[in-house]
Amino acid sequence: MSDGVDLVVVGAGIQGAGIAWLAAASGHRVLVLERMPAPALGTSSRSTKLVHGGLRYLETGQWRLVREALRERAWLLRQAPALVRRLPMRIPVYAGMRRRPWQIRAGLALYALLGGLGPDLRFCSLPAAEATAEGLAGDGLCAAFAYLEAQTDDAALTTAVLAAATAHGARVLHEAALRSAAADRDGVVVRWRGGEVRARALAVAAGPWTAQVLRRLDPAPALPPLELVQGTHLLLAGRLDAGYYLEAADGRAVFALPWGGETLVGTTETPYAGDPAACRPLPAEVAYLRAAFGRRFPRRPAEVLGAFAGLRVLPGGDAPAFRRPRETLVGLAGRPVRIAVVAGGKLTTFRATARRVLAGLAPALGPPPGAAALERLRLEPAPVTAGLAPLAPMG
Known part of the structure; x- marks a missing residue:
């Protein structure tokens, strides 16, 4: 020994x-x-590639986690500039969505407050013409907001x-x-x-x-x-210039992000049992993500170049994974x-x-x-x- x-x-x-x-x-x-x-x-190596503060965690009251994540995001941008870069993000709000424009605005304001109101926490409203410039659907669009996150090769x-x-x-x-x-x-x-x-x-x-x-x-x-929850991502043909925080038909958040010359779309939350090394994207997950992307980008190509799946470790419970x-x-x-x-x-x-x-x-x-x-x-x-x-x- x-x-x-x-x-x-x-x-x-x-x-x-x-x-x-x-x-x-x-x-x-x-x-x-x-x-x-x-x-x-x-x-x-199977994440959404975002270095972010967890905007969506505000809905479940995880303010301490958001404050911590925003502090760490700022540190990584400062101390690892060759690995972590700023990423412009957009949040479109449509008629019939569960989250209304005033709620998104309030969430972004709280996000900025928890992050210390620095320049990387600023947000603004976008005119419809600018919001739809990359092919985002205009029908039913009530508002769109722009803010900053960060991205890395995990x-x-x-x-x-x-x-x-x-x-x-x-x-x-x-x-x-x-x-x-x-x-x-x-x-x-x-x-x-x-x-x-x-x-x-x-x-x-x-x-x-x-x-x-x-x-x-x-x-x-x-x-x-503890429970394992699978998250699948798709790589689609064509590149977006900004990241998009989308709401899927079931109310979950789905991201569409530039990744290399393509678009990365994710993620899902599927309960998983079995060998962690054997997790693979499921056809139902691929269909779900394609539908979420196509719903908001109906005129962009949705050709799937590939997919990967990773596993989260979450505390068990009866609540849906995205609310734990x-x-x-x-x-x-x-x-x-x-x-x-x-x-x-x-x-x-x-x-x-x-x-x-x-x-x-x-x-x-x-x-x-x-x-x-x-x-x-x-x-x-x-x-x-x-x-x-x-x-x-x-x-």
Whole structure:
């Protein structure tokens, strides 16, 4: 058994990479275990590619999450300008929609207030001619609003964060699936396929594999029942110049975004059971997204070039997935606390989640040295080994 590791991180998606980065930058000796042959091959390359504050979460009262996400968005725009860029967004409002113009305006005003009323939080109304310039349907259009979000290549961002962690001394092992982890008063013995190590603490950020990993921990943190929800995205022929926040026929939010030379449309929320590695776009999801896009862009081509699906981890419940809390759950276990498990998590708020995890593990790791300098850390692009999630051929 090798020794001398402060923290083992399970998972090299955006959450695990973020934990490893902040821990290593704080002076801790970090080992990352990833079950896949490269980082960001799961959910962290299968998102909507938005770095956003969560405008739609205002409807469910998740103001703290929105404030946190807007703060992290501002940090990423400032400290990772080569990876995260501003994206103009538009919200069209039609007759018969559940959300009326005054509600959208009030939501955007609250969004700006929670974000500190900075220049990136400004919004305005658009004249009909400007709103429909890209082929947006004009019939029934009551109002349209413009505001700003941000966009990233999620796999590139994850790879950059992991590269930053390794630059601070973190080691990364791929194809190293966790077998077991047992904590005692002196540390955690972590075993994986190919080796084992004693560490002072363990952080698990296993994404859709969280439930399986929990069964391999002793002790395991207490977390509420978790469910997997599949989100599918389509890549359509033709490119939009701005992003669009659309309301589907069932009232859910669907985004249509520029992505390379094409248009990315997503997402769905379909309950999922089974092997997380086997999730694939369903015909019903493809039809749903095509209908949502075609309803508002009837004159634009809707040729599907490909599709991909990823999995969210959400707390279980009877409410529809889009109405459940999106707060990241962090479960802690051990006396002193030596094990932390992340359930869920947003691309935008990975750094805030990492801070929560390291604060929870402070009894084992001690106060992180150099914490004051973490706000000044920068992210630069690194060679991407994962890239965009493979697109499923649409026959």
